[in-house]
Amino acid sequence: LEDEKVELAFKCGRDSFIMTSHRVFKIDVQGVSGKKIEYLTILWPAIKGFSIETAGNIMDRDSELTLFFNLPDKPTRAGGFPRNSRTRMKLDFRDGQADLFAVQRYISDKLLGSDTVATSQYAPNTSGHQDSGSGSMFAWMGDDNRMIDAAEANRQFHSSPPLLQNCENVELAFRGRRDMLLFTTKRVVFVDIQGFMGMGKKVEYISVPWKTVTAFSVRSAGSWVDKDSEMCLWLDFDDVFNPRRANEDDPPPPPIPRRSWIEIDFQKDKVDTLVVHRYLSERLMRVNGHQLKPFTNPVSSDLLVPSPPGTGEKLLDWIGDNAAAIDAEAVDEKFHEAGMLQHDEHVAFAFKTGRDSLYLTNKRLFVIDVQGFTGKRKEYMSVPLDVIRSWSVESAGSFDRDMELRLWFKGHWNNKVKQDLRKGKADIFAIQSHIAHFIIGSADGTAALANAQAYEPSPPGAATKLLGFLNDAHMKDPVEVTSTLRSSPALLQDDESIEAAFKCGRDLFLISTKRIIVIDKKGITGKSVEYKSYPLMYNKAFSIKTEGHLEGSKAKVYTDDNDIEQELAKGEKDNIWAIHNNAIFEIFSAVGINPIFSIKTEGHLEGSKAKVYTDDDDIEQELAKGEKDNIWAIHNILSEKMLNERQAEIGEVEVEIDLSAE
Numbered sequence: 001l002e003d004e005k006v007e008l009a010f011k012c013g014r015d016s017f018i019m020t021s022h023r024v025f026k027i028d029v030q031g032v033s034g035k036k037i038e039y040l041t042i043l044w045p046a047i048k049g050f051s052i053e054t055a056g057n058i059m060d061r062d063s064e065l066t067l068f069f070n071l072p073d074k075p076t077r078a079g080g081f082p083r084n085s086r087t088r089m090k091l092d093f094r095d096g097q098a099d100l101f102a103v104q105r106y107i108s109d110k111l112l113g114s115d116t117v118a119t120s121q122y123a124p125n126t127s128g129h130q131d132s133g134s135g136s137m138f139a140w141m142g143d144d145n146r147m148i149d150a151a152e153a154n155r156q157f158h159s160s161p162p163l164l165q166n167c168e169n170v171e172l173a174f175r176g177r178r179d180m181l182l183f184t185t186k187r188v189v190f191v192d193i194q195g196f197m198g199m200g201k202k203v204e205y206i207s208v209p210w211k212t213v214t215a216f217s218v219r220s221a222g223s224w225v226d227k228d229s230e231m232c233l234w235l236d237f238d239d240v241f242n243p244r245r246a247n248e249d250d251p252p253p254p255p256i257p258r259r260s261w262i263e264i265d266f267q268k269d270k271v272d273t274l275v276v277h278r279y280l281s282e283r284l285m286r287v288n289g290h291q292l293k294p295f296t297n298p299v300s301s302d303l304l305v306p307s308p309p310g311t312g313e314k315l316l317d318w319i320g321d322n323a324a325a326i327d328a329e330a331v332d333e334k335f336h337e338a339g340m341l342q343h344d345e346h347v348a349f350a351f352k353t354g355r356d357s358l359y360l361t362n363k364r365l366f367v368i369d370v371q372g373f374t375g376k377r378k379e380y381m382s383v384p385l386d387v388i389r390s391w392s393v394e395s396a397g398s399f400d401r402d403m404e405l406r407l408w409f410k411g412h413w414n415n416k417v418k419q420d421l422r423k424g425k426a427d428i429f430a431i432q433s434h435i436a437h438f439i440i441g442s443a444d445g446t447a448a449l450a451n452a453q454a455y456e457p458s459p460p461g462a463a464t465k466l467l468g469f470l471n472d473a474h475m476k477d478p479v480e481v482t483s484t485l486r487s488s489p490a491l492l493q494d495d496e497s498i499e500a501a502f503k504c505g506r507d508l509f510l511i512s513t514k515r516i517i518v519i520d521k522k523g524i525t526g527k528s529v530e531y532k533s534y535p536l537m538y539n540k541a542f543s544i545k546t547e548g549h550l551e552g553s554k555a556k557v558y559t560d561d562n563d564i565e566q567e568l569a570k571g572e573k574d575n576i577w578a579i580h581n582n583a584i585f586e587i588f589s590a591v592g593i594n595p596i597f598s599i600k601t602e603g604h605l606e607g608s609k610a611k612v613y614t615d616d617d618d619i620e621q622e623l624a625k626g627e628k629d630n631i632w633a634i635h636n637i638l639s640e641k642m643l644n645e646r647q648a649e650i651g652e653v654e655v656e657i658d659l660s661a662e
Helices: 100-112 150-156 273-284 311-319 328-338 428-440 462-469 478-484 573-590 628-644
Strands: 006-012 015-020 023-030 036-043 047-053 063-069 088-093 170-176 179-184 187-193 203-209 213-219 228-235 261-267 347-353 356-361 364-371 377-384 388-394 402-409 416-422 474-476 498-504 507-512 515-522 528-535 541-545 554-558 564-567 596-600 609-613 618-622
Touching: 006 088, 006 100, 047 100, 063 100, 100 203, 150 170, 170 261, 170 273, 213 273, 228 273, 273 377, 328 347, 347 416, 347 428, 356 428, 364 416, 388 428, 402 428, 428 528, 474 478, 478 498
Parallel strands: none
Antiparallel strands: 006 015, 015 023, 023 036, 036 596, 047 063, 047 203, 063 088, 170 179, 179 187, 187 203, 213 228, 213 377, 228 261, 347 356, 356 364, 364 377, 388 402, 388 528, 402 416, 474 498, 498 507, 507 515, 515 528, 541 554, 554 564, 596 609, 609 618
């Protein structure tokens, strides 16, 4: 682009890596002849985290840079391979040929925001800095304490090594075994000292911006063998890996999360897990219109004061063992006394089932899971409401007397929360209204099309009746459905209306002005009904298929969780275009443009190829042999649209700071 500048460039064999003001650009030369070349563009906002690894000893003299992102690919269960093969980009640097920490600072500025503070006494100019590995930087951390002095860590990581930005400060610091963990005002930093007993020169520094952390939990220590407490972080990139089988006849081992979900062990009695809980709440709960706490606002020192002994146990003793709803006001008071909630956070719903309990506040879903035989081990899990991507409530059936609440949040490892609710003890529609208010309450409830509620169902014919019996969908009057769902049950918001409604057997498929709703009747009697909501703002792509000779039309919407697919009855072909037009208006106005794309030039036997990566499926188009000039036209169009017209996602804000006065 005209306003785009190359800022860093590297060459590795035949391939090149270029970092510009707008993107990371990988040029991959393929094939024996090298005539086929892939040009992969990844915009800076699509990168979720990064790591640098210093050079090792004699046998390993290369340093490395790894970028983490979500480039969708067809999932695989093959052993020895990641579930998604294209979520990492690795660059090897020859020892002495690149200033690794200068590259790290450059990427930090791109992902965390520009450094807004002049060079401080703890951050000398890094120009010409020679990477000398770990050196003596960890000598001051020689004792075995798990929580270390954050001020000392702040001084160390501003100078040796120069890892942090000048405007960035360490707020909490830990040492677990030989590794370290830093909580700064802008990110989480994992320091992994490699080699035997941590004495090797190779050190990996993993940086995860706070906006990449979607949920968190802390666990208290158990009894007997399990003496460690833990912290868990859910991250917004798919890094799940499928291990190889130990023997050919063995069943496939379960996948491992790698960095999609990170667990950190803390030493019992030397780290107050409730202090960690309060700190993470301050950094990850959204404020001021769905934005994270600005890095210029440090976490109050009052929140980092150790909790009184037995705080968690006293709270759970008060909750008791009743398997039903709990008084939300009383819980709110007790939680604030225990320091479990923020000052402006309040409990709206509280439920207990067996030893476990679930709470909905105006900021998060809060789950307390009592674990182990003795129940001494407890996990406190927080899911900010802003990261919930879909949810459902299910009424009780004839044989199953419990109701259910399910939520799926932004993440790639165990990102589902399920809670049984005792019949008659909870209002599931009040719960779903509370969730909807905080997730889609601010969404535009305007109708997509002027005639959106004027669709006329096609007159039933022989084929329509036959395929209707086979559960293909028939269109229903959206005005009538809107009226019904405002009262029985009260599912819709005041400014929300149904624009398209289809009945498929006993079930309903609905498109409202804010979400897609699937109503699924279950069981023989159909008394148990699930109401699942998919906010339109998180649906990334859609497709329609016109009817054939023997089958009806089909619509498909791709979400961050599962795909939504609905078949229409034979003869409903006009209504498939109504769905198409609604989807264009609602989805395109709610979400940004897909952030990643690539092109391949033509080879000896095949034509060029363009590919756009969405959060679910990829969009791929091959061009005929001889159309090589047109592939660059596609590249220019995608570059112009994606680099110049990108929409910010929730939790992402651009801040401009005027430094002219200085």
